[in-house]
Amino acid sequence: MEFLLNQDAILKSLVADNLVSDPSSARGRLLHEAAGLFRDKGYERTTVRDLAAAVGIQSGSLFHHFRTKEEILKAVMVETIRLNTALMQAAVDEAGTDRDKLRALVRAELESINGQTGEAMAVLVFEWRSLSEPSQAEVLELRDIYEAIWLDVLGALSRKKVLLADPFVIRRMLTGALSWTVTWYRPDGGLSLDDLTTQVMAMMGLGSST
Amino acid sequence: MEFLLNQDAILKSLVADNLVSDPSSARGRLLHEAAGLFRDKGYERTTVRDLAAAVGIQSGSLFHHFRTKEEILKAVMVETIRLNTALMQAAVDEAGTDRDKLRALVRAELESINGQTGEAMAVLVFEWRSLSEPSQAEVLELRDIYEAIWLDVLGALSRKKVLLADPFVIRRMLTGALSWTVTWYRPDGGLSLDDLTTQVMAMMGLGSST
DNA sequence: TTACAAACCAAGCGCTTGCTTGGTATTGTC
DNA sequence: GACAATACCAAGCAAGCGCTTGGTTTGTAA
Numbered sequence: 076m077e078f079l080l081n082q083d084a085i086l087k088s089l090v091a092d093n094l095v096s097d098p099s100s101a102r103g104r105l106l107h108e109a110a111g112l113f114r115d116k117g118y119e120r121t122t123v124r125d126l127a128a129a130v131g132i133q134s135g136s137l138f139h140h141f142r143t144k145e146e147i148l149k150a151v152m153v154e155t156i157r158l159n160t161a162l163m164q165a166a167v168d169e170a171g172t173d174r175d176k177l178r179a180l181v182r183a184e185l186e187s188i189n190g191q192t193g194e195a196m197a198v199l200v201f202e203w204r205s206l207s208e209p210s211q212a213e214v215l216e217l218r219d220i221y222e223a224i225w226l227d228v229l230g231a232l233s234r235k236k237v238l239l240a241d242p243f244v245i246r247r248m249l250t251g252a253l254s255w256t257v258t259w260y261r262p263d264g265g266l267s268l269d270d271l272t273t274q275v276m277a278m279m280g281l282g283s284s285t
Numbered sequence: 286m287e288f289l290l291n292q293d294a295i296l297k298s299l300v301a302d303n304l305v306s307d308p309s310s311a312r313g314r315l316l317h318e319a320a321g322l323f324r325d326k327g328y329e330r331t332t333v334r335d336l337a338a339a340v341g342i343q344s345g346s347l348f349h350h351f352r353t354k355e356e357i358l359k360a361v362m363v364e365t366i367r368l369n370t371a372l373m374q375a376a377v378d379e380a381g382t383d384r385d386k387l388r389a390l391v392r393a394e395l396e397s398i399n400g401q402t403g404e405a406m407a408v409l410v411f412e413w414r415s416l417s418e419p420s421q422a423e424v425l426e427l428r429d430i431y432e433a434i435w436l437d438v439l440g441a442l443s444r445k446k447v448l449l450a451d452p453f454v455i456r457r458m459l460t461g462a463l464s465w466t467v468t469w470y471r472p473d474g475g476l477s478l479d480d481l482t483t484q485v486m487a488m489m490g491l492g493s494s495t
Numbered sequence: 496t497t498a499c500a501a502a503c504c505a506a507g508c509g510c511t512t513g514c515t516t517g518g519t520a521t522t523g524t525c
Numbered sequence: 526g527a528c529a530a531t532a533c534c535a536a537g538c539a540a541g542c543g544c545t546t547g548g549t550t551t552g553t554a555a
Contacts, residue, residue, distance in 0.1 A: 101502085115414075116414070117329065117414050117415065119327065119329030119330060120329060120415075122541080122542065122543080123542085123543060123544080124541095124542090124543095132502090132503065132504085133503070133504050133505075134543085134544085135503085135504075135505080135506090135544075135545075135546085136502070136503050136504070137544095138543090138544065138545080139501080139502060139503070140502090142544095143543080143544085144543065144544090201411060201414075204326070204327050204411075205327065205330075239487045239488050239489075239490060239492065240484040240485075240487045240488040241484060244476075244481070244484045244488075245488060247462075247465065247466070247469055248462035248465070248485065248488060249462070250465055251461040251462040251463070251464060251465020251466070251468075252457075252458035252459070252461040252462040252465075253461070254461060254465065255457065255458070255460055255461020255462075255464065255465075256457070256461070258461075259457055266454075271454070274450040274451060274454045275450075275458065277449045277450045278449050278450040278454075278455060278458060278488075278489060278490075279449075279488060279489075280449060280488075280489075280490045282449065311532085332511080332512065332513080333512080333513060333514080334511095334512090334513095342532090342533065342534085343533070343534055343535075344513085344514085345514075345515075345516085345533085345534075345535080345536090346532075346533050346534070347514095348513090348514065348515080349531085349532060349533070350532090352514095353513080353514085354513065354514090
């Protein structure tokens, strides 16, 4: 509960700083619908007419808010990274030991992929190539900040010799493994995200025992 | 060396059975070029004119070999799964212990993703949604055979209590983690596929020690 | 009430797309 | 060396695409 309140507080703070669109604004609603459509049909198969219909306006009116269709894709990605970076940082800050911090990161990333921002996160993974190279470069800068949080924690654990493999390799394997959950994980399948987090930690030899 | 000869023998046997196109045939060359283009630009952004130009014919002539553009995508996926299922099975058969079998599978999947069939494997992962639902169902059947090989080995290891987590979860995590290597692994980066295999096994607590 | 900008509509332009068509080389077979 | 069958070309069609345009409605503040 406090966790959810905290999430909401983080979102509000980002909205106040104009780093993320207010979900109730016209722009925010469009980005939310766009994320859903892009995930379900892919960016290329989603037409500007689809996007416009999803928010109940004419296709031409979209270009009053965004100059190009690609700008919409970029905005989805940028705002998603910003939000999740903040959520991730908060999760780390709240955790005590380094192992707890890693668990918090795994849990938070699973949440971001399979929860509220799941559609947008899937877009980030599967529609990357649809972004123009200049835009990719911009988004990559934001991604570096995000990744630094992970590598900080993994680096600390590595120095303590509790990791079974190279921290960089582990992070990349985790990126793939956690992203992939979007293709198979269903919350109603008898496996909670907490369970899944536990399994992931166990798989890396960082289970609760010992 | 024997490994490579073996790979080639498997390919030839599949070609003889008409399960995979001869890479030197017109159809085979087109599928190879298509895999490359689909991976680089995505299926939707690749036009039939791109495909035709890649093999040096007119765009209309493509439809003498395939009825639709989607049929090309499907053929790329089907033939890739067929080939890799055979390669995977051979890798398992050659290995001794169950742990060696798992290592062989990891190694073989890394090879398929980052080696010769890498382009096509990437297409399988990233262009899945571009396939129509009926085609998806067909390909899924083939994929089940492929997955059964993995689950056999993981199941055996699980019964021996050497796995740190549920075998189904492990397989899905591995699918994501190994597929994801296509986005970052470069053979000239000082890390061989054997090294990477070792890291993956170590990460799961199945390293060479003990 | 007036003034003005932001938000939107209705229509459609220019281009690209997957695919078709009617005809011409090229190939293998007896 | 006749003859299909196969492989291809040149041209283009109908539909859908991202985006533009000129004009109307809505919200806001003096």
